[in-house]
């Protein structure tokens with residue numbers, strides 16, 4: 001699901017080209033009716049919902065004192081309301097099916113460190129962490145596991161254009177990661193899939209950070225060692 005039909009159709013064609021089955025539903029996650037229609041279509045097509053990945057987000061850099069109420073709402077409603085509405089609509093159907101399921105929401109490390117310049121997104125991602133821990137307990141009795149995944153800087157076209165437009169910018173970001181490079185998309189996708197798999201049956205209410213040590217990076221006293 002996504003707001004624009006065109007990239008959805010391209011993605012569905014790629015999945016089908018690889019031998020899979022796909023359903024593409026243009027959806028704005030801020031609208032409870034559209035979210036419900038999406039989950040309804042998924043159950044209609046596939047019989048039940050096994051996994052939900054809350055990956056929709058919106059963000060822009062702004063000083064908190066300049067952020068308009070509408071700008072705050074635009075980001076928090078996509079990130080926090082959208083994740084809840086999707087979890088609620090999928091969770092209801094997982095409960096009904098009696099088969100349980102897995103929910104994974106994508107967050108960012110500023111959910112716990114704070115995120116200067118992105119107060120709306122940081123607050124909303126922190127909200128998703130609290131929602132995840134709450135639903136993990138409420139829905140454990142239904143066999144539904146609820147977790148978060150926290151990617152670091154990842155090599156995608158969209159992130160590159162917005163956050164590291166030049167090769168120099170990209171080099172700066174890569175060198176701020178202790179592992180020394182950006183994440184590959186597969187390195188995030190693989191663990192998202194793994195958290196949905198039966199092998200993760202005992203993992204719920206947890207966060208998995210996949211960021212090459214990015215959020216732990218700090219200058220500390222390493223400068224003195226480098227001069228030696």
Ligand code: HXC
Pocket residue numbers: 057058059060061062068069070071072074075108109121
């Ligand atoms: C200040 C801004 C703004 C900006 C929008 N607004 N962009 N304010 N600076 N750059 C304000 C507008 O002025 C308006 O308020 C309000 O936000 C709503 O704007 P719209 O454009 O009408 O909203 P909408 O079309 O719903 O777009 C939502 C959006 C947009 C979030 C603003 O950027 C979007 O849809 N982005 C989706 C893709 C995206 O951002 N992906 C990045 C996610 S990455 P007023 O008061 O003027 O009406 C991510 C993880 C980062 O989240 C992790 C880093 C570690």
